[in-house]
Amino acid sequence: MVDFLNALVALANYVLIPAISYGSQLALGALGITLIYGILRFSNFAHGDTMAFGGMTVVLTTWWLQSMGVSIAPLPTALLAIPVGIVATALLLLGTDRGIYKFYRKQKAAPIILVMASLGVMFIMNGLVRFIIGPNDQTFADGARFIFTAGDFKRVTGLAEGLALRGSQVITVVTTIILVAAMFWFLNKTRTGKSMRAFSDNEDLALLSGINPERVVTIVWILVAVLTTVGGTLYGLDKSYKPLIFFQLLLPMFASAIVGGFGNPLGAIAGGFVIAFSEVSVTYAFKKVVTYVVPESWAPDHLVQLLSTDYKFAVSFGILILVLLFRPTGIFKGQSV
Amino acid sequence: MNYRNISLFAAMAALMIITGFIQSWSVAFALLNLCLISSIMALGVNIQWGYAGLFSVGTMGFVALGGVAAAITSMPPVRESWPMGGLGVIAALVIAVATILLAIRLWKRMPSGRKRNISMIAVLVGGFILFRAVFDPSVELIESINAASAGHIGGLGLPITVSWLVGGMLAAGAAWVIGKISLGLRSDYLAIATLGIAEIIIAVIKNEDWLTRGVKNINGIPRPVAYEVDLQVDPQFIGWVDWLGLDLIEASSLYVKISYAILFVIVLAIIMWMSEKALRSPWGRMMRAIRDNEEAAEAMGKDVTKRRLQVFILGSAVCGIAGAMLTSMDGLLTPGTYQPLRFTFLIWVMVIVGGSGNNWGSVLGGFLIWFLYVEVEPIGNNVLAFLTSGMADDSWLKAHLIDSTAHMRLITMGAILLFVLRFYPKGLIPEKAG
Secondary structure: OHHHHHHHHHHHHHHHHHHHHHHHHHHHHHHHHHHHHHHHOOOOOOHHHHHHHHHHHHHHHHHHHHHOOOOEOOEOOHHHHHHHHHHHHHHHHHHHHHHHHHHHHHHOOOHHHHHHHHHHHHHHHHHHHHHHHOOOOEOOOOOOOEEEOHHHHHHHHOOOOOOOEEHHHHHHHHHHHHHHHHHHHHHHHOHHHHHHHHHHHOHHHHHHOOOOHHHHHHHHHHHHHHHHHHHHHHHHHHOOEOHHHHHHHHHHHHHHHHHHOOOOHHHHHHHHHHHHHHHHHHOOOOHHHHHHHOOHHHOOOOOOOOOOHHHHHHHHHHHHHHHHHHOOOOOOOOOOO | OOHHHHHHHHHHHHHHHHHHHHOOHHHHHHHHHHHHHHHHHHHHHHHHHHHOOOOOOOHHHHHHHHHHHHHHHHOOEOOOHHHHHHHHHHHHHHHHHHHHHHHHHHHHHOOOOHHHHHHHHHHHHHHHHHHHHHHHHHHHHHHHOOOOOOOOOEOOOOOHHHHHHHHHHHHHHHHHHHHHHHOOOOHHHHHHHHHHHHHHHHHHHHHOHHHHOHHHOEEOOOOOOOOHHHHHHOHHHHHHHHHHOOOHHHHHHHHHHHHHHHHHHHHHHHHHHHHHHHHHOHHHHHHHHHHHOHHHHHHOOOOHHHHHHHHHHHHHHHHHHHHHHHHHHHOEEOHHHOOHHHHHHHHHHHHHHHOOOOHHHHHHHHHHHHHHHHHHHHHHHHHHHHHHHHOOOOOHHHHHHHHHHHHHHHHHHHHHHHHHHHHOOOOOOOOOOO
16 A cells, blocks of 8 residues: 555656646647637747747846845745736737738738748747847746655655655646636637637638727737746746747647647647646656556566657657547647638 | 849859858858758758648758768678677567558558457557567667767768768658658648657657767768868879969868869759759649649649659658768768758748749759858857947947857848748749749
8 A cells, every 4th residue: 555655656746746737838838829820820830939038038027126136935036027028028929910920911821821921930039039048048946946845745754755846836837727717718708708719710700790800819919928928937937948948849839739629729728738748658767656556576677668758759749640640620629720 | 044043143153252252262162062952952842842832841850861871871880789789670670660550451451449449559559569678678789889989780881972862762761651641731730740750850860879879979971072181191182282382281171172062063963953854844733733723633633642742752852862961071970960940940941032933043042041041140240249349348238249149140040031921922033934
């Protein structure tokens, strides 16, 4: 029985908790991608770099706040800086929309042209972020690091396995829940949210019933600014802030959005967790857990790791391909424009 | 060919010559060689996008496969690794392929239902366990041989120019598998799928040390041209250099670069000639018909899926050839340097700026964009030095700005792409109608 508990704790420590916080971060990113796809009808390749930009403004504001001696310990100061980051990111996104995407929208250009324009935006944002903050790792986290450490846990429970819970993990999950709840309330209950869903379902019908498309587009970009800034900040707090990381997150985020059903907000969240859990569990060495559960003579002498951790992108991609082949509309029915 | 296009190419040549005079001829020829390789990559992407409208962003993967081909064809074999683990690895790969084929067969033959799902999963899981059981010990054996210098199975010891062809074939083979899986997808999905496949190819190259030594790099890949150190002691070469009154070291490096340039021009000319022939043939017209109106082409009895697969393979093969050439020029395979921004998206900028659908446009785009990609940094340095000349020398802003010029190139590339897309969507040399 104790062995079983130990196995459970090890599993929670190395798989469940990391996967839940990573899944929340992916879900926020995928939600943004799916909103853009649903309303503006193109895959935004600049999304990862938008997250990097939002994260960067938060990092810079946090540094400024820290230098002013502002602190909300035990919470990280970065939470105070998020609104500033959202405003800056929203201005940048609305600027790119007016300057670049609007032209193609008015032309009714093929989605692929918009994707290419987003490649250009991706280059510029990527360069801009590296130009301002540099390509290196930046630390901006402060406040309490652990809610409880592995040592605390062992002392209290008397188990051999420790369970650590970091502050950033709890903050990630709580913030994601609040943000996603607010987002769904907005989409389902408010008049503006309903008009957005109507626009996503049937553009012509929405136009006929007097919905102003430009207003819908503006609101989408503002929502995306909120999601990307919060997502970028949470990822930075939980792991570390490095501009190139967000470009690499693009693929898992796309995979999450498509696996859940492209254009479906609920699907994006489910997809984020599916991808995160598979990435973490496929690349985790289960030796420890298995050794606790099975009789001693069966204990494995190798790592019981399906794939080495370097293949974690391959996992998200493998799931993406499986879904595209066997269930092209995703787990929840997405759009098939 | 009209006067406008000729003058565009002449302007490009002038830019190169100016670089030769201002910086140095060594820099100019190094630039020229990479421009040539870039234009071959751009031709490959143009075959996929310009001819057939396939939005594939997996270029980096094929370029990297070409690089692997260069290493495994031309490196001397590590003989002791073959009896120890080489056969095991091959057996494991055979098991993997057999498992997948069996699973596909089951999926196609059995009636759908739970029985089919269970038997397919059983085949896949069993195959995976068997594969790992054979694969892991063999890999360990190979990697244990001389880990510092070898630790991989080595190559076939063939001449390096052969590897360019092998690079094309390897990329083509991979493209066949990838195309089978992903060409049925809609354009957005195809882009994301190919982006992912390219990442996986890089992950494999980085991690399968038995094949590519991973991030430890393979260096000393043989060259198709002379080595500088040999030239510097070659009495005949010294005689020429003396007669021309040049510096020996400079002249030897220039000689090597020019030899590469000649080889690359030959390859580019062959690929260009074949591409132009293909584009003007009935096959090329059929491709454009499929691109512009898929339904109509299908109604005319064209097998759209098959033709797309064909054009995807051809374009990928060209990228693979370019990748093998790049690695053989560098003389080393560094899996860590393959970045999608540099090897996929930059090539796309070349094709769009040059003019998608036009081979000459792609070549011009390859030259111009690579030239700018390299030269933006020194130009940016000068511009920023000028702009910040009024600031105090110890100002942090000045130091930060000057440190950051390296990142200017991405911003410039993005701005060029957006500008061309907006104001010259057909590119510098537009596709000819009809």
